[in-house]
Amino acid sequence: MTEDLHDVRLIVNGVHRELRVPARRLLSDALRHDLGLTGTHVGCEHGVCGACTVLVDGAPVRACLLFAVTLDGHEVTTVEGLTRDDGSLGPVQQAFAECHGLQCGFCTPGFLTTITAGIRANPDPTHEEAREIVAGNLCRCTGYQNIVAAVERAAEIAREDVPGDVPAPASPPQDGQLGVEDRTEDQATTGLGG
Amino acid sequence: MGQKVQRVEDQRFLRGQGRYTDDVLVTASGAGVLHAAVLRSPHAHARILDIDVEAVLDAEGVHAVWTYEDLQGPMAEPLPLLIPHPALTHGRTQFALARDEVNYVGEAIAFVVAEDRYLAEDAVALIRVSYETLPAVVGVEAARRAEHLVHDDVPGNVAAHLDQRVGDAPAAIAAAAHRLELDLSIERSACMPMEGRATVARWDPDTDRLQLWTSTQTSTGVRAAVAVKMGLDLGQVDVITPDVGGGFGVKINHPWPEEVLVPMAARVLGQPVKFTEDRREHFISSAHERGQEQHIEVGFDDEGRVVGLDVRFWHDNGAYTPYGLIVPIITSTQLLGPYKPGSYRVRFDSVYTNTVIVTPYRGAGRPQGCFAMERTMDAIADYLGKDRTEVRAVNFIQPEEFPYDHQLVFQDGRPLVYDSGDYPASLEKLKRLVGWDEFPAFQQEMAAQGREVGIGLACYVEGTGVGPYEGAHVHIETSGKVKVAIGLTTQGQGHATVFAQLVADELGVRMEDVEVVSGDTRRMAYSVGTFASRAAVMSGSAVHLAARRAKEKALKVAADALEVDESDLQIVDGVVSVKGAPSSAIDLGTVSVLSNPLRYAFDEASQAATQFSVGDPGKPPVAEDDEPGLEGRDFYSPDRATFASGMHAAIVETDPRTAEITILKYAVVHDCGTIINPMIVEGQIHGGVAQGIGGALYEKMAYDESGQLLNASFMDFLMPYVTEIPDGIDVDHLETPSPLNPLGIKGAGEAGVIPTAAAIASAIEDAERHSRPSMSIAAMPISPSELYTLRQEHTA
Numbered sequence: 001m002t003e004d005l006h007d008v009r010l011i012v013n014g015v016h017r018e019l020r021v022p023a024r025r026l027l028s029d030a031l032r033h034d035l036g037l038t039g040t041h042v043g044c045e046h047g048v049c050g051a052c053t054v055l056v057d058g059a060p061v062r063a064c065l066l067f068a069v070t071l072d073g074h075e076v077t078t079v080e081g082l083t084r085d086d087g088s089l090g091p092v093q094q095a096f097a098e099c100h101g102l103q104c105g106f107c108t109p110g111f112l113t114t115i116t117a118g119i120r121a122n123p124d125p126t127h128e129e130a131r132e133i134v135a136g137n138l139c140r141c142t143g144y145q146n147i148v149a150a151v152e153r154a155a156e157i158a159r160e161d162v163p164g165d166v167p168a169p170a171s172p173p174q175d176g177q178l179g180v181e182d183r184t185e186d187q188a189t190t191g192l193g194g
Numbered sequence: 195m196g197q198k199v200q201r202v203e204d205q206r207f208l209r210g211q212g213r214y215t216d217d218v219l220v221t222a223s224g225a226g227v228l229h230a231a232v233l234r235s236p237h238a239h240a241r242i243l244d245i246d247v248e249a250v251l252d253a254e255g256v257h258a259v260w261t262y263e264d265l266q267g268p269m270a271e272p273l274p275l276l277i278p279h280p281a282l283t284h285g286r287t288q289f290a291l292a293r294d295e296v297n298y299v300g301e302a303i304a305f306v307v308a309e310d311r312y313l314a315e316d317a318v319a320l321i322r323v324s325y326e327t328l329p330a331v332v333g334v335e336a337a338r339r340a341e342h343l344v345h346d347d348v349p350g351n352v353a354a355h356l357d358q359r360v361g362d363a364p365a366a367i368a369a370a371a372h373r374l375e376l377d378l379s380i381e382r383s384a385c386m387p388m389e390g391r392a393t394v395a396r397w398d399p400d401t402d403r404l405q406l407w408t409s410t411q412t413s414t415g416v417r418a419a420v421a422v423k424m425g426l427d428l429g430q431v432d433v434i435t436p437d438v439g440g441g442f443g444v445k446i447n448h449p450w451p452e453e454v455l456v457p458m459a460a461r462v463l464g465q466p467v468k469f470t471e472d473r474r475e476h477f478i479s480s481a482h483e484r485g486q487e488q489h490i491e492v493g494f495d496d497e498g499r500v501v502g503l504d505v506r507f508w509h510d511n512g513a514y515t516p517y518g519l520i521v522p523i524i525t526s527t528q529l530l531g532p533y534k535p536g537s538y539r540v541r542f543d544s545v546y547t548n549t550v551i552v553t554p555y556r557g558a559g560r561p562q563g564c565f566a567m568e569r570t571m572d573a574i575a576d577y578l579g580k581d582r583t584e585v586r587a588v589n590f591i592q593p594e595e596f597p598y599d600h601q602l603v604f605q606d607g608r609p610l611v612y613d614s615g616d617y618p619a620s621l622e623k624l625k626r627l628v629g630w631d632e633f634p635a636f637q638q639e640m641a642a643q644g645r646e647v648g649i650g651l652a653c654y655v656e657g658t659g660v661g662p663y664e665g666a667h668v669h670i671e672t673s674g675k676v677k678v679a680i681g682l683t684t685q686g687q688g689h690a691t692v693f694a695q696l697v698a699d700e701l702g703v704r705m706e707d708v709e710v711v712s713g714d715t716r717r718m719a720y721s722v723g724t725f726a727s728r729a730a731v732m733s734g735s736a737v738h739l740a741a742r743r744a745k746e747k748a749l750k751v752a753a754d755a756l757e758v759d760e761s762d763l764q765i766v767d768g769v770v771s772v773k774g775a776p777s778s779a780i781d782l783g784t785v786s787v788l789s790n791p792l793r794y795a796f797d798e799a800s801q802a803a804t805q806f807s808v809g810d811p812g813k814p815p816v817a818e819d820d821e822p823g824l825e826g827r828d829f830y831s832p833d834r835a836t837f838a839s840g841m842h843a844a845i846v847e848t849d850p851r852t853a854e855i856t857i858l859k860y861a862v863v864h865d866c867g868t869i870i871n872p873m874i875v876e877g878q879i880h881g882g883v884a885q886g887i888g889g890a891l892y893e894k895m896a897y898d899e900s901g902q903l904l905n906a907s908f909m910d911f912l913m914p915y916v917t918e919i920p921d922g923i924d925v926d927h928l929e930t931p932s933p934l935n936p937l938g939i940k941g942a943g944e945a946g947v948i949p950t951a952a953a954i955a956s957a958i959e960d961a962e963r964h965s966r967p968s969m970s971i972a973a974m975p976i977s978p979s980e981l982y983t984l985r986q987e988h989t990a
Contacts, residue, residue, distance in 0.1 A: 002254060024312065033310075038217035039210015041439070043388045044473040048908035051388055079210035093208040097200055100873050103881065104686030105207030106214065106388040106439030127921075135917050138908065140388050140440050141686050143880030143946075144916040145923055 006069045012037065013081030021068050028052045030068035031078060039079040039109050043138065050137035053110035054078050060117045079109035082116060091157035092116050092150070101150035103141035111137050111147060119155045127152065195699055195937070198873040201691040202705070212437040215392035215409045216470045227394075228257055230456060230469040231314035233304035233321050234479060235296035238330035238548040238901020239344070242294050242323060245304065249320040255309035256317045257463055260455065262291045262303075268423050269458060273449065276415075277518030281356040284348040285515045286546070290423075290451040296325075297344055297513035298549050299901055300478030302451045307459050307467055330548040330901035334487045334508045337545035344513060344546035353515050354544040358526060360601045361537030366502030370493025374573050379973040380562050380951070381894035382485040382510070385555045386913055387685070389439020390471035391450055391480060395457035397464065404457050406433045411446040411683050412723030413713040419449040420457055435713030438685035442885070443554040444481050445685070446725045447517050477906035482895055483521060483555035485510035486562045490570055498574045498585035501536040505529060505566060509544045509559075512551040519544055521552060521559040523605045524657075529563030530600060531655050532617040532839055533571075533589040538602075548901045554725065556885060557947045560656060565974060568652040568952035572959065573970070582956065583621060583630060586653060590617040604835060605726075606660040612837040614930045615655070620841050620863045624651065627926050628843035628861040641964065646850055647858065648963065650956025651843040652949035658838050658866075658941025659731025659932075663831035665720050666733060666740040668697060670748065670824040672790075672799040674768050674783030676701065676708045678740075680733045681721020683713030687943060688874045689729060693737045695870055696937075700741035701748075702765030703782065720829070727838070727941025730870060735830035735935045744826030748785050751824070755780055755788055786824040791815040836932040838940035840864040842883070842949045846957040850965075853982040855891060855958060857920045865928040867940035875942045876925050882946015883923055888914045890951040891975050951975070965989075 003022040010017055012035060019034055028045075031037045031054070043051035045064045052063040055077035082090040089097065092115045102108040111134060118133035119125065125133060130151040139147060206212050219227050250259045262270070272287045292303045304321050308314035329342040337344070337351040344351055367373055393408040404426065410416050410433075417433040420426075438445065452469045460467040471480070486509050493502040509522040526540040575585040591598045593616045600610040625631060633649045640647045667679040678697055680689065694708040711717050722732075745765065752770040753760040756778055764773050771779035783799070792803040816822050845859040862879055869875050892912035896905040905911045931938025955971040958981070962969050969988040973980075 022312070029311075032216075033220060036220055037210070038214075038220050039212070041214070041389070042216075043439075044908045046473065046907055046909060049388065049473075079208075083209060089205075089208060096208055097204045100201065100877050102204060102207055102686075103688070103877060104388070104438065104440040105203070105212050108207055109210055112208070131916050131921065135915055138388065138913055138915060140386055140442070140885070140913070141881045142877060143882075143884030143923065144919050145880045146877060148916060148921075 008069055008072045010071050010073070011075045013077055019068060023067060023069050025068045026064055027066040027068045027071060028063035031063060037078050037080055041106050041109055043107060048138070049107065050114060051107045051110040053113045053137070055113050055117055058117065060114050077113065079112050082112055091161060092154040094157055095150040095154035099146045099150040099153055101142065101146045107137060107139045111139070115151050115154055119151070119158055123155060123159055125151065125155055195695060195868070195870055197695065197871065199691060199695055199705065199871055201688045202694060203688065203690045214389055214437045214439050215394055215407050216468070218394045218407045218436060219466055219468070226465045228307045228309065228463060228465050228467045229311040229314050230305060230307050230452070230459065230467055231311060231318045232302050232452065232475070233306070233318045234475070235292065235299055235301040235303055237296060237325055237327050238299050238332070239328040240296050240325040241328065242292060242296065242303070243326055244324040246322040247304065250306060250317045253313070253317040253320055255313035257307045258459065259317065260291060260305040260459070262289060262293045265291060267425055269454065273451070273516060274419060275518065276516055277520060279354065279519045282354040282515060282519050284353045285518070286345055286348065286353070287514050287516045290454050299903060300475070300550060302479065305455045305459070307463060330899070332547055332549060332897050332899055332901050334485065334510050334545060337510065337547050338508060344548055348546060351546045352543050353511055353546055354519050355542070356519065356523065356526070357541045358602050359539040363502040363504040363537040363539035366537040367491055367493030367504055370501045371495050372577060373491065373493050374577060376490040376569060376573055377972060378488040378490070378566055378569055380484050380486045380565060381975055382482045383555065383889050383893040383895065384480070384482045385442035385444040387440025387442055387444065390473065390476040391445065391452065392470040393453050393456045394466060394468045395460035396466040397457070397461040399464065402430060404431045404461065406431065406457055407436055408433065408453055409438050409445060410435055410448055411441045411685065411725055412448060413683055413715050414681055414719065414721040415723055416448045416453055417715050420454055423449065423454040424457060424461070433715045435683040438683060441685040441724065442556040443483070443558060443725065446723055447481055447553040473908060474906050477911070478550060478903055480550070481553040482512065482550050483552050484562060484889065485552065486525065488566050490566055492570050492574065494574050496578070497588050498578050498580055499588050500533065503535040503538045505540045507542045509542055510547050510549070510552060511544045512547060512549045514551050515544070516551060517553040520605055521554055524559035525563040527602050527604050527610050528560045528655065528657060529567050531564060531567050532591055532615070532653050533567065534591045534598070535589070549897055556882065557944050558726070560654065560944070560948045561886070561889060561951055564652060564654045564949050565952045565955070568949065569955065569972070572956050582651060583625060587618065587621060593618070604657055606835060608834045611834060612655065613932050613934050615837060615839045615865060616928060616930050617653070617839065620839065620865060620928055623926050623928060624841045624843055624861060624863040627863060627924050628845065628859065630843065633845070644850065645847060646961045646965070647845060647847045648957045648959065648961025649843065649845050650953050650958070650960055651841060652952035652956060653841045654948040655837050655839045656727065656941070656945055656948060657835040658727035659832065660726045660728055660835045661832055662722060663829050664722060664732035664736045665718055665827065665829040666736040667718055668740045668744040668826045670744055670782050670786045672783050672786045674707060674781055674786070676703055678708060678710045678737060679714070679717035680710065680712050680737060681718035682724045682729055682733055685724065687729060687878065688871065689733070692730065692870045692874060693734065696734060696737050697741045700738055701745050703768045707768060727943035727945070729943070731836055731935060731939050731941050732830055734870065734937060734939050736828055738936055739828035739830055740826045742826065743828055744824060747789065747826065748782060748824055751789050752780050752785050789824040790822040830935065832934050834934070836867065836934050836940040838866045838942065838945060840945050840949070842953040844953045844957040846954060846961055848958060848961045848981065853978040853985065855978060855981065857887065857954070859924070860920045861924040862946070863926045863928060864945055865930050866942040866945065867932045868929060868938035869927065870939070872927070878942050879925055879946040880923055882944065883950055884914055884919050886947040886950020887919060887954070889947070889975060890954040891977070892918065894975055
């Protein structure tokens with residue numbers, strides 16, 4: 001028995017892309033293996049680690065928990081889409097380089113997308129809020145100290161930016177769409193509780 | 195050297211252009227890459243009666259399926275026992291695919307290759323296996339009871355027994371003024387890199403060669419192992435380790451079953467094959483570590499000076515012993531830390547259980563040894579009513595006593611001799627950093643508010659940079675760019691940056707002109723691997739030596755060209771010039787042109803080389819003792835390991851009602867000899883401390899009595915998020931250079947994780963001391979509910 005294939009049209013990093021995938025194809029696999037955007041990494045395949053976080057219509061979602069077919073007509077931003085138009089590093093990327101916010105780099109794309117959305121929603125986070133922004137992503141290398149510093153630095157760089165210079169789609173997520181808002185909220189507040 | 199240089203590798207990682215193993219051959223998609231999935235044992239201990247793969251053969255998209263019966267020649271033999279040891283009398287390793295028995299949940303049984311991973315997993319689900327289940331041995335206690343055996347031919351479940359002794363510890367303890375006994379227990383945890391294992395292979399029938407990408411900590415090790423298993427010459431196998439998403443030890447074990455099955459399948463099927471482990475597979479089929487039970491007897495004098503230390507411990511090595519006895523040997527020797535007991539005896543049993551194999555995890559047996567020693571120091575201080583830092587101080591090896599010979603044999607089979615250190619200075623720094631002397635006042639102040647806070651510390655010494663060797667190759671191209679190759683692999687330590695720093699310093703070139711490649715056997719075929727905090731010491735020294743060789747040659751060629759003496763030359767920013775006469779200068783790129791006389795001109799630079807090749811008609815264009823090209827290659831092989839050291843202190847608060855444990859402050863004093871890049875060293879320490887906190891408070895492998903791992907997901911295995919790590923880790927450095935290598939470097943990779951559990955245990959005990967003086971922390975990790983239960987036991 002051969003699997004049924006479905007046509008999906010999406011805008012990925014500002015470019016129209018068309019896919020023909022089985023219904024069960026995960027968004028993470030479609031991005032990586034069908035579109036060749038290997039910057040999005042898969043760390044757990046059950047929505048806990050956040051490495052695969054991408055922005056769907058501007059809101060952070062776990063690409064390993066979504067089927068690609070459900071994204072028809074939506075806009076997706078991956079780590080590859082976070083650089084500026086001239087090809088230089090975007091604010092969050094630049095902050096990570098300055099603050100030594102990464103070591104092996106595997107979890108990094110998920111942090112970059114999460115923080116991009118986080119500082120767009122809260123352009124001037126307090127230190128505590130900066131920690132909150134990354135509280136739903138796992139990193140095994142850095143011990144998080146420099147990642148938190150990078151959140152604060154990224155916000156600073158973004159605030160200094162000329163409006164319109166910030167990459168990635170600016171359209172706010174629509175209510176209830178894909179249930180993405182609820183999911184990310186849950187993830188962001190799931191700590192270990194001591 | 196010593197500069198906080200930003201990392202050069204970050205550019206590609208931050209743009210999503212890193213190349214990890216699962217990314218390989220993706221952009222050539224449609225290139226016919228096949229995907230593998232593995233059928234794994236659902237039972238911890240069972241005999242395999244029958245495997246029926248019939249249904250798989252007709253499944254959509256399936257290309258092939260293998261079980262043990264299909265393996266031939268060396269592939270059908272057990273995987274190698276990498277590090278044999280005379281004491282490992284009953285070493286056992288698994289087969290690439292289980293033969294007739296499985297010994298842990300997750301052991302590989304069948305290997306399916308299909309069009310994509312989804313179809314491969316569908317096919318795995320169609321395989322029918324009949325098992326006769328056997329009683330599972332889970333945990334050290336069950337292994338020691340030996341009512342059931344993991345391997346029929348291993349009596350008592352004991353893989354190895356090893357004794358080492360210096361002096362007569364039992365007699366010294368019997369004669370000591372004071373004696374104490376402790377029983378301690380440390381749970382299993384695991385490395386848990388964010389990227390699991392992954393392997394891709396492509397067989398090239400035109401050149402009869404295998405190309406293998408694998409997420410490993412030793413590409414040369416995998417290369418040799420794969421060549422043996424596949425019956426290939428070493429020269430037919432190229433292993434490339436691309437970007438690695440974290441290792442922490444687990445990827446030093448090799449070859450994993452998939453590392454030999456993937457290339458086998460690629461060769462048979464004539465198409466590239468890829469295997470990428472998922473997270474559940476990583477939990478149940480990659481390695482764990484840490485699990486030990488310890489019994490300690492100690493005798494000491496009125497000052498707390500240890501006159502005799504007698505340690506007996508049991509190390510859970512899981513179902514097989516591919517990595518030998520490295521972990522328990524390290525525990526037994528590094529346990530001594532910065533101290534010099536009057537006499538020491540250590541005995542351990544390494545025991546089999548029906549659980550995932552145990553191989554080194556960052557720290558590699560040291561956190562357990564440190565826990566044993568530091569809990570003992572705290573117990574002595576408590577018994578004598580002394581300050582915990584004072585008891586440690588009277589036991590320290592003093593700065594003038596180096597090199598200090600413990601008269602024990604270390605993990606590399608060489609004498610355990612500490613090269614250098616200054617432990618009293620470290621302790622003074624730590625006390626200041628954490629505010630040790632001011633703490634009692636703070637504690638009283640908090641107590642007045644009904645809050646329980648405690649302070650604790652722990653000290654460690656870490657043998658780093660074990661041999662046998664590492665090498666480096668430095669090539670100055672005609673463009674003036676410098677290409678460096680090291681043999682060992684990299685997984686986030688910033689090797690491309692720190693080694694470029696070393697080359698830039700030694701050679702006199704700009705950092706941006708230096709490019710470092712690691713873990714590619716085509717570029718450097720001789721290497722050992724990335725483990726034991728050895729990369730900076732071993733490859734760093736080799737890079738330094740290779741750069742020096744390239745420099746010597748550059749100066750020689752330039753001296754000829756400029757008709758001056760070599761000693762009058764300097765190299766600054768890639769330009770060789772005469773000291774004091776900067777107009778008399780020549781670019782390194784031109785020197786490279788001069789070093790290689792050519793017959794054919796293919797660009798501007800080579801035109802110059804063809805002219806120079808005429809040279810002196812009375813001499814050969816390349817001198818007898820010379821070779822063409824501007825290159826330097828060298829190896830570094832030390833007499834023995836270097837010994838880094840450090841001390842951690844923690845201040846914790848325990849909730850009087852809920853027993854919630856909060857770390858209020860964490861301080862680290864660290865001595866890794868000469869520091870190449872402080873930013874990277876601090877990053878290593880932060881990461882190590884975070885893993886240490888995981889091991890102290892959260893992480894354990896929850897096996898049930900039948901050998902099922904109940905928490906094999908990130909949802910259930912509690913790896914710290916930012917919310918579990920203190921906001922701020924205070925770090926201070928001491929630099930006591932190693933006399934053993936040219937740069938004075940000691941390793942830094944594992945340091946952060948070693949004393950963390952011991953320091954936190956010490957602090958929790960201190961916080962509880964006033965309300966429950968008899969309570970001691972003897973097991974790690976400790977959760978709030980475990981602390982709560984412990985309190986109940988000590989108030990009842």
